[in-house]
Amino acid sequence: MSARSPTGCGRRRSARSSTPPTESPAGQKLRLRQEYFFTSAALQDLVRRHLRVYGDLRSLPDKVAIQLNDTHPAIAVAELMRICVDLHAIPWDEAWAITRGSISYTNHTLLPEALESWAVPLMERLLPRHMQIIYLINAHHLDAVRAAHHGDVRLLSSVSLIEEGHGRRVRMGHLAFVGSHKVNGVSALHSDLLKRTVFRDFHAIAPDRITNKTNGITFRRWLQQSNPGLTGLLVEASGPAVLDDATRLEGLTPLAEDAGFRDRFAAVKRTNKEALAALIRQQLDLRVDPSAMFDVQIKRIHEYKRQLLNILETVALYDAIRAQPHLDWAPRVKIFAGKAAASYHRAKLIIKLAHDVARVVNGDPTVRDRLKVAFLPNYNVSLAEMIVPAADLSEQISTAGMEASGTGNMKLGLNGALTIGTLDGANVEMLEHVGADNIFIFGLTTEEVEARRHDGSHGAASVQASPRLGEVLEAVESGVFSPTRPGATATS
Ligand SMILES: *Cc1c(COP(=O)(O)O)cnc(C)c1O
DSSP: OOSOOSSOSOOOOOTTOSSOOTTSHHHHHHHHHHHHHHHHHHHHHHHHHHHHHHSOGGGHHHHOOEEEESSTTTTHHHHHHHIIIIIHOOOHHHHHHHHHHHEEEEOOOOOGGGSOEEEHHHHHHHOHHHHHHHHHHHHHHHHHHHHHSTTOHHHHHHHOSEEOSSSOEEEHHHHHHHTOSOEEESSHHHHHHHHHTTTHHHHHHOTTTEEEOOOOOOHIIIIIITOHHHHHHHHHHHOGGGGTOGGGGGGGGGGGGOHHHHHHHHHHHHHHHHHHHHHHHHHHOOOOOTTSEEEEEESOOOGGGTHHHHHHHHHHHHHHHHHOTTSOOOOEEEEEEOOOOTTOHHHHHHHHHHHHHHHHHHTOTTTGGGEEEEEESSOOHHHHHHHGGGOSEEEEOOOTTSOSOOSHHHHHHHTTOEEEEOSOTTHHHHHHHHOGGGSEEOSOOHHHHHHHHHTTOOHHHHHHHOHHHHHHHHHHHHTSSOTTOTTOOTTO
């Protein structure tokens, strides 16, 4: 499988769709052509500019950095070799030094569907010269591995650029690794998992290749532009240098004990929440109380990100409030936003369930302002800039080992939301920086998830162990939230 197919299950598209599904031969061919087109255009432009200034490709590694942003442009390795060898008559070994010296590779996910591979016959038809070059790169690469680890046949086939199993395929992640002088993951956990999982054998033969560059966010957009109130308060408290030097935020620590500062911080948050409440009213015709806790999960809809878990918790809270409406419940607004990939059927069911639960909860007079559910449509950066400054609680609850880094976690933390999350992606490093008293960590570790996958234990056991979970699932399955189509649930 290649390209993005988040479900792994079959895709169907309407007859009107202008692009074919990527699993079809026509879709595969189109995808490869697009990737080659953009990669080649970028490299040709880069080489043209370099030659105009320096006149010689041998200085390329000293003057440019070509960063493969995920696996999709990995064909750049073969394309730059073609440009050097075929168009500029540079000998192979020198061309290889130029290519590897210029290129490095950022891996963005461990999900297998993002590590592309192309059928050899497709490559031979579409990019015959590149296929020859890849074979030659592979021959040199395997010679070097053979020389260093003689006789290890398993290792050779594992690190080969060609997958020899059912139908020969070119492994583009392997091509990116071999053609790069550095390979990086995007959080400490993710980089460590790269070494232990998808690139385990490569890490054994090239132990200095994989490095970590934990993702970051721009404070200009996610603080100064989107939250002028908080920015003003920070400048007032720490001086204008804080705008250019985020490490100066550490100087705020003593102000945690300053009641006046806390009041001003709360006033900024309140103003931001009023603005979001107005947007929710305008978009959803729903009134929410700005003094309630704004509990926020905004990100692409995906099973591993576990919006479903958050919805089930919402139902559990709804049931609990209804069972004991006289208790002093902390008022809460559950805020969701996010898009599903066009063909990701389960993700779309999760969106539907969130809307179904919202309709029932928001229309129930017994819960009143103690629980509201808002799913804002068309999640994008502009909407994120409205929600992030208004959040009290940041939901970062992916299954450990699945989220490479996350950046929503950082945006929301920067704007003063507390995080509830799992030990996944950059949450791990956020915990190290803020300390366990300032973050709510729960759930299995990556290792425990892995063990759980192998020990054959089943979800049914967890349902058995939690009567509350059982009741929630029963309510969803009974159709309480979807009276017209009780069978169509994301939990089934
Ligand atoms: C930051 C951001 C993301 C990434 O969010 P995660 O919580 O890290 O998955 C996705 N979409 C938009 C619009 C964003 O602003």
